[in-house]
Amino acid sequence: MLEVSALESRYGRIPALKGIDLAVRAGELVALVGANGAGKTTLLRALSGVQRVSGGRVRYEGADITNAPPERRVRLGIVQVPEGRQVFGPLSVEDNLRLGGYTRRAAESASTLERVYAMFPVLRQRRQAPAGTLSGGQQQMLAISRALMARPRLLLLDEPSMGLAPRLVEEIFACVQGLRAADTAIFLVDQNARAALAIADRGYVLETGRIVLAGSGAELLADASVQAAYLGL
Amino acid sequence: MSPQLLQYLLSGLTVGAIYALVALGFSIIYNASNVINFAQGEFVMIGGMTTVSLIAAGLPLALAALLAIAATTLVGLALEKLAVERVRSESVVTLIIITIGASILLRGLASLVWDKNLHALPAFSGERPIALGGATIVPQSLWVVGVTLVVVAALWWFFNRTLHGKAMLATSHNRLAAQLVGISVRRVLLVSFGLSAALGALAGILIAPITFTAWDVGVMLGLKGFAAAVLGGLGSGPGAVIGGLALGLLEALSAGYVSSAYKDVIAFGIMLAVLVLMPGGLLGRRSVERV
Ligand SMILES: Nc1ncnc2c1ncn2[C@@H]1O[C@H](COP(=O)(O)OP(=O)(O)OP(=O)(O)O)[C@@H](O)[C@H]1O
Numbered sequence: 001m002l003e004v005s006a007l008e009s010r011y012g013r014i015p016a017l018k019g020i021d022l023a024v025r026a027g028e029l030v031a032l033v034g035a036n037g038a039g040k041t042t043l044l045r046a047l048s049g050v051q052r053v054s055g056g057r058v059r060y061e062g063a064d065i066t067n068a069p070p071e072r073r074v075r076l077g078i079v080q081v082p083e084g085r086q087v088f089g090p091l092s093v094e095d096n097l098r099l100g101g102y103t104r105r106a107a108e109s110a111s112t113l114e115r116v117y118a119m120f121p122v123l124r125q126r127r128q129a130p131a132g133t134l135s136g137g138q139q140q141m142l143a144i145s146r147a148l149m150a151r152p153r154l155l156l157l158d159e160p161s162m163g164l165a166p167r168l169v170e171e172i173f174a175c176v177q178g179l180r181a182a183d184t185a186i187f188l189v190d191q192n193a194r195a196a197l198a199i200a201d202r203g204y205v206l207e208t209g210r211i212v213l214a215g216s217g218a219e220l221l222a223d224a225s226v227q228a229a230y231l232g233l
Numbered sequence: 234m235s236p237q238l239l240q241y242l243l244s245g246l247t248v249g250a251i252y253a254l255v256a257l258g259f260s261i262i263y264n265a266s267n268v269i270n271f272a273q274g275e276f277v278m279i280g281g282m283t284t285v286s287l288i289a290a291g292l293p294l295a296l297a298a299l300l301a302i303a304a305t306t307l308v309g310l311a312l313e314k315l316a317v318e319r320v321r322s323e324s325v326v327t328l329i330i331i332t333i334g335a336s337i338l339l340r341g342l343a344s345l346v347w348d349k350n351l352h353a354l355p356a357f358s359g360e361r362p363i364a365l366g367g368a369t370i371v372p373q374s375l376w377v378v379g380v381t382l383v384v385v386a387a388l389w390w391f392f393n394r395t396l397h398g399k400a401m402l403a404t405s406h407n408r409l410a411a412q413l414v415g416i417s418v419r420r421v422l423l424v425s426f427g428l429s430a431a432l433g434a435l436a437g438i439l440i441a442p443i444t445f446t447a448w449d450v451g452v453m454l455g456l457k458g459f460a461a462a463v464l465g466g467l468g469s470g471p472g473a474v475i476g477g478l479a480l481g482l483l484e485a486l487s488a489g490y491v492s493s494a495y496k497d498v499i500a501f502g503i504m505l506a507v508l509v510l511m512p513g514g515l516l517g518r519r520s521v522e523r524v
């Protein structure tokens with residue numbers, strides 16, 4: 001579904017991605033782990049099109065989208081949930097969701113909205129509230145729901161559990177697994193490497209802009225270097 | 234209320250409505266791009282001058298006004314496409330300087346295409362003043378205030394009741410998130426310039442029968458519109474309207490009770506005082522953090 005080859009990106013002169021090769025197949029849950037500053041966010045931003053790339057290729061369903069603008073990728077089904085939620089604070093919860101469906105037809109958005117409310121009833125309860133007044137966990141649910149409104153076929157998740165209480169982290173991970181079960185491919189970045197790899201079909205390890213290790217979720221969980229660096233064993 | 238005070242209020246309201254339209258143009262572009270478009274006043278001038286020319290060429294007023302608004306909108310779109318969009322990655326300051334350059338260029342072109350004389354536009358429905366509680370009001374003032382009301386209501390509806398309008402607001406709140414939900418930020422920018430140009434042109438056409446128009450009327454009207462936008466809170470729609478009306482009333486009252494020679498000084502003085510006390514403007518939400 002998604003094939004990335006030799007992808008490079010830089011901030012000014014400083015390279016952040018130094019030749020990334022990876023793939024995500026349809027319906028797969030792929031985790032990306034790496035230390036702070038490894039380039040995980042940069043990679044996701046490059047995939048969603050909000051980050052310039054300086055080399056390499058991104059192909060999606062056979063088409064080259066390396067330089068496609070973000071709105072086209074959303075229409076194609078690649079949707080990113082950004083790090084730090086980034087809800088439209090002054091707008092209502094429901095407006096945030098409707099904007100999530102900006103690229104979809106009104107009728108389709110209305111039915112997705114019902115599904116999203118069924119998944120997160122608290123969002124329905126607070127649908128008139130300004131998004132900025134929600135708690136951190138609710139904002140994360142809103143950020144994910146807003147992305148779901150675009151009907152993603154490949155969902156890019158950047159640190160969905162950041163700053164959340166353990167109970168909420170579980171809820172978010174259960175939701176991610178539910179989405180995969182419903183056939184949405186997921187590319188997941190999370191500082192909770194253990195939990196991410198545990199639910200992943202496959203994983204990649206990113207170190208200073210390079211993929212240094214790849215394998216199934218179970219293989220990476222059992223890998224001594226991964227255990228030492230990311231699992232605190 | 235003394236007839237005299239009423240008279241000042243009516244004239245303040247008229248000119249305030251014009252400032253409000255210009256201020257809305259500033260705020261719409263600011264919201265989309267954080268750019269203060271100093272060519273906003275030139276949109277006002279192009280609207281008025283083009284209408285004058287089209288009427289001279291024999292077109293009826295309504296058609297001339299519509300074509301002038303369309304032409305000015307094209308100028309606004311061209312400014313965005315040819316200048317602002319080309320340097321998207323540059324800093325906001327660079328973009329602001331580009332709009333200053335564009336305003337000088339447009340003024341220069343106007344003095345060539347037209348001339349440096351004052352031009353009058355006929356009033357939309359006669360010049361006979363209407364008596365109102367001891368004061369009088371020219372019919373054109375009713376046009377100015379009435380059309381402004383309709384436009385403000387339409388803009389409110391667009392930004393608060395339609396998905397495309399909300400998408401433009403969302404872009405001003407969080408550009409990254411807007412891109413990630415599939416809003417084309419380039420399109421938002423383009424629409425903002427087009428809409429602001431149309432609003433400017435409309436203001437220029439409405440006011441021309443009262444104050445005349447000329448190649449350089451955009452300088453003062455642009456400045457006043459900017460002051461009104463800042464007074465109300467840059468980026469706030471209701472703020473632009475309130476700021477425009479407040480500035481217009483302040484001016485009219487200063488001219489009436491003190492001296493018309495000092496009206497600008499007094500109006501700007503009060504505006505500065507408000508800003509010292511409330512740096513975000515009367516209804517500002519975040520101009521402080523943004524500038
Ligand atoms: N806007 C920016 N300007 C300059 N350098 C940046 C910028 N954003 C990130 N970087 C640098 O690029 C590198 C990769 O950053 P990135 O945010 O992609 O890492 P990350 O793996 O997501 O880290 P974290 O776990 O902290 O979220 C880092 O060295 C970072 O300092």
Ligand SMILES: [Mg+2]
Pocket residue numbers: 040041042083158
């Ligand atoms: Mg990150």
